[in-house]
Amino acid sequence: MGTIDTIRFSDQSIRIGQDNLYGMDNLPFRVWFKVIVAMVIVKLQKRRTRVHLSRLDEMALRDIGLTKEQADREIRRSLPLYERRIDG
DSSP states (O other): OOOGGGOOGGGSEEEETTEEEESGGGOOHHHHHHHHHHHHHHHHHHHHHHHHHHTOOHHHHHHTTOOHHHHHHHHTTTOTTOOOOOOO
């Protein structure tokens, strides 16, 4: 079984509606634009869920099966300068 790294889009045909396109370089601009918009939306959704994760206290994190360190590591993927506030 091959890995994702071995998949080459340029070697595969892509069917969009009635068009059968061969290779990614033949895709129309509107398709590229839709893909880029979808990627941005996914990134923003992930960022939003990581912001919500940053607002959870230790007890809530334990309820979902995460430690503070695991949560902080995940949060920093979207918020690199994030530091957990020390409750005091």
